[in-house]
Amino acid sequence: MAQTLTTQCCIAGGGPAGMMLGFLLARAGVDVVVLEKHADFLRDFRGDTIHPSTLELMYELGLLDEFLKLPHQKVSALGARFGKTAYKFADFSHLPTHCRFIAMMPQWDFLDFIAGQGQRYPNFHLKMRAEATELLFDGSGVAGVRAETPDGPLEVRAALTVGCDGRHSTVRARAGLVPQDFGAPMDVLWFRLSRRPSDNLATGGVLDKGRIFVMIERGEYWQCAYVIAKGSMDAVRQRGIEEFRAQVAATEPGFTDRVDEIAGWDQVHLLTVTVNRLPKWHRPGLICIGDAAHAMSPVGGVGVNLAVQDAVAAANILADPLYERRDPTPFLPKIQSRREFPTRMTQKLQIAMQNTVISGALKGGKDFRAPFPLRLFDEYAYLRRIPARLVGVGVRPEHVRTPERAPQS
Numbered sequence: 219m220a221q222t223l224t225t226q227c228c229i230a231g232g233g234p235a236g237m238m239l240g241f242l243l244a245r246a247g248v249d250v251v252v253l254e255k256h257a258d259f260l261r262d263f264r265g266d267t268i269h270p271s272t273l274e275l276m277y278e279l280g281l282l283d284e285f286l287k288l289p290h291q292k293v294s295a296l297g298a299r300f301g302k303t304a305y306k307f308a309d310f311s312h313l314p315t316h317c318r319f320i321a322m323m324p325q326w327d328f329l330d331f332i333a334g335q336g337q338r339y340p341n342f343h344l345k346m347r348a349e350a351t352e353l354l355f356d357g358s359g360v361a362g363v364r365a366e367t368p369d370g371p372l373e374v375r376a377a378l379t380v381g382c383d384g385r386h387s388t389v390r391a392r393a394g395l396v397p398q399d400f401g402a403p404m405d406v407l408w409f410r411l412s413r414r415p416s417d418n419l420a421t422g423g424v425l426d427k428g429r430i431f432v433m434i435e436r437g438e439y440w441q442c443a444y445v446i447a448k449g450s451m452d453a454v455r456q457r458g459i460e461e462f463r464a465q466v467a468a469t470e471p472g473f474t475d476r477v478d479e480i481a482g483w484d485q486v487h488l489l490t491v492t493v494n495r496l497p498k499w500h501r502p503g504l505i506c507i508g509d510a511a512h513a514m515s516p517v518g519g520v521g522v523n524l525a526v527q528d529a530v531a532a533a534n535i536l537a538d539p540l541y542e543r544r545d546p547t548p549f550l551p552k553i554q555s556r557r558e559f560p561t562r563m564t565q566k567l568q569i570a571m572q573n574t575v576i577s578g579a580l581k582g583g584k585d586f587r588a589p590f591p592l593r594l595f596d597e598y599a600y601l602r603r604i605p606a607r608l609v610g611v612g613v614r615p616e617h618v619r620t621p622e623r624a625p626q627s
Contacts, residue, residue: 220364220371225251225343226540226626228363228376230350230389232259234325235508235525236382237332242533244342245335246620248540251374252342253365255349255383259326259333266325266434266441267519270310270610272526273317278618282316285331290323291421291435295602296609298423300588307595309602310610320610322421322434325522341625348372350383353392359502359547360393378536378546379504382525385492387510393501397494400569402515403577404430405451406489407444411476413437419472425575428582431469440473442466443489443516447580451488459483491515493565493572499558500550507532507553512561515568517576518609524564530616531556537620560613567608 227243229236232254240252268290276282296308310318336342345367352364354373362375381389390397413435424431430445444466446454454462463477480486495512499505508525532553539546578586588596595601 220373221369222373222375223251223343224375225249226376226543227251227378227380227536227546228374229253229380229382230363230365231381231383231387231508231510232256232329232333232344232346233382233384233508233525234328234332234522235510235529236380237329237336238526238529239380239382239507239532240342240344241332241336242529242618242620243537243540244339244625245622246533246537246541247341247623247625248537249341249626250343251376252336252344253348253350253363253374254344254346257347259329266322266436267522268321268323268328269520269523269612270313270315270317270319271612271615272523273321274315274615275526275530275618277316279335281335286317286321288323288327288331289437290321290327291437292319293322293421294319296422296605297420298425298588298592300425300592301427301586303588305588305592305596306599307592307602308606308609309599310606312603313606313610315611318610320519322436324436328522339625345372350389353379353389353504356503360504363389377503377543378540380532381504381506381510382508382529383510385494385509385513387506389504390496390506390510393504393506395496395498395501395506397496397511397513400493400495400565402491402493403448403572404445404580405448405491406516407446407451407454408487408489409442409444409480409485411440411442411473411479413439414476417472419470424469425579425586425588426469426582427586428580429465429469430576430579431466433470442473444469445576445580448491455483462486489516493569495561495565499554500547502547505532505550505553507557511554511557512565514565515572517568517571518564520564520609520612523612524561527560527612527616528553528557530618534616534619541623541626543626556614563613
């Protein structure tokens with residue numbers, strides 16, 4: 219016998235989109251249930267970049283000072299090395315935001331913080347180890363979610379179901395929503411290397427003939443990404459871990475003295491890069507946002523922030539109808555209309571970077587060098603404000619419009 223809950227909004231997935239939407243709706247007085255299939259948020263090599271647009275939302279919510287007490291590193295500019303030449307191409311110091319930097323913060327800290335804020339409200343219900351497996355239907359409309367928990371099946375009946383369960387979304391599949399795939403020329407291998415006080419290195423990328431490497435300072439260690447051609451992981455493994463360590467050292471000689479820390483392939487995590495988007499994000503009683511609606515390329519590290527922006531837009535549009543117990547279905551197209559344009563534009567820029575800069579580096583042609591726009595940004599400092607705005611703030615940033623009010627009676 220399944221346990222049954224009834225709520226106004228059931229959110230499947232406790233990632234950045236789901237947790238932020240749950241918090242904002244609860245803050246606006248809406249009863250909400252968030253289902254997260256894991257027991258905690260401790261998963262490494264997820265999107266850990268909190269951009270100025272998300273930090274601005276923390277300011278609007280009155281949470282910025284408390285949020286920045288969490289351990290993080292500040293990145294005020296971005297650059298990359300092409301071969302042996304270093305280029306600067308983004309400067310966040312001129313952004314019209316309260317924080318003119320990217321905060322490098324483990325995603326589990328971000329999610330724990332938002333969950334903690336949500337739990338201040340009695341109408342915020344976070345269910346851990348609750349995996350959404352099926353949708354409940356009432357006629358042609360979605361009426362909630364069926365989840366598996368350690369205590370047995372759970373049915374959550376809801377006026378609105380929101381799919382926030384990532385790029386491999388079960389909710390999306392059960393709803394019959396199929397994304398359009400735009401392809402990607404690369405996959406990414408993530409791993410850690412220790413950081414030493416003597417390191418003369420900074421967060422950034424290295425692009426050379428046939429190799430791309432990204433390093434992110436994380437206090438006591440470097441979070442590293444080695445980019446490989448799409449689908450080439452088996453070939454990389456066959457060449458052996460010693461060859462992989464040699465390639466890392468050749469790409470960034472500053473790590474030559476510690477690549478032996480990569481003891482085996484169990485320390486190297488494969489991210490299969492996907493860029494896709496749903497043609498239609500919703501059906502009666504249900505909408506998908508975040509990665510469930512649009513998987514982003516890691517280019518620019520904007521995936522977390524796009525997901526958060528989706529959540530803010532959804533909360534702005536849905537809070538009043540849900541609070542007043544009106545049918546949310548007529549409002550769902552407005553969310554897609556609001557968020558589809560910035561998603562399309564961001565993906566277009568990412569795909570352009572993939573097809574030119576990344577593909578060019580991986581192919582390793584003799585004439586490979588920094589593309590003309592990056593050389594221009596490096597030469598003229600004021601032009602670095604353009605990519606800084608696109609990466610740090612994005613296209614059509616959202617702002618918190620929802621009130622803080624008492625829960626529904």
